[in-house]
Amino acid sequence: MLSCKQITEKSSAYVDGELSLGQRLQYRLHLMMCHHCRTFINNFNAVAVMLRRAHKAKSHDVEVKRLCQHISSLPRD
Amino acid sequence: MSIDTAKEAALLPALKQQDEQSFNQLVGMYYGAMIGLARSMVGDAIADEVVQEAWVSVYRALPRFEGRSSLKTWILRITANEARTRLRKESRTIAVEGLSPGGDGVLTGRFADDGHWTIPPSTWHEDSPDTLLTSTEMRDCIELTMGRLPELQQAVFVLKDLEDYGFEEICNILQISASNARVLLHRARISLFGKIEHFQDSGEC
CATH class of the missing domain: 1.10.10.10 (Winged helix-like DNA-binding domain superfamily/Winged helix DNA-binding domain)
Incomplete structure (x- = not known):
């Protein structure tokens, strides 16, 4: 039986799909029985989603344009 | 084939000829990933310069790109190398942290x-x-x-x-x-x- 502490330690392996079938079943069994750990894993998952949204929302148009101008000013080999 | 891979394959012949328009397209595709990586390694202050240096290296090396990894992976590797070089110049290094206990x-x-x-x-x-x-x-x-x-x-x-x-x-x-x-x-x-x-x-x- 996994402890709550172990659930947090293995959370990356779990969300990245790196646990064996047996380990995954044990993990899910614990989640079914423990609402604290369900809350933990939901929040843990939300972190990457949030950061990805914030990351993708950024526009780099100005920098890209400037960089292209710089490259085109370079002497050709 | 992912969208990026398909786009890369379409652009590659022109890129190898150092075609400027295709290169600009490439910059647009991967700038975000490169600046993200560069910032994570050298910090905000010099990330722009690292990315600029990396693009110059990419531009010069493109004719010799052998396709052993995806273009994007190759470009990010050049970026990471550029970041390390820069850190070395400033006598900073990136420590691969020891895997000390209590990491959580x-x-x-x-x-x-x-x-x-x-x-x-x-x-x-x-x-x-x-x-x-x-x-x-x-x-x-x-x-x-x-x-x-x-x-x-x-x-x-x-x-x-x-x-x-x-x-x-x-x-x-x-x-x-x-x-x-x-x-x-x-x-x-x-x-x-x-x-x-x-x-x-x-x-x-």
């Missing part, structure tokens, strides 16, 4: 001896990531926290969770072992989790 930092002290929660996680006010992110303070706080993570933790997190790379490619780009990459990623995620939880509970960063 922010969660230390939240469990009883039997491994049960003593300070359980709080339910976040808004459980949808979209709603959570609407607060500017929260966004700023996340950026600040990201910026404070040790360099390689940031780099692995950026590549895995923001750019969707697999561990094999991450190891190729950053030249670290797969087991190190996994430990660094987990630490980064736990730190970010802890910070967001703290923000949710206290409204402060």
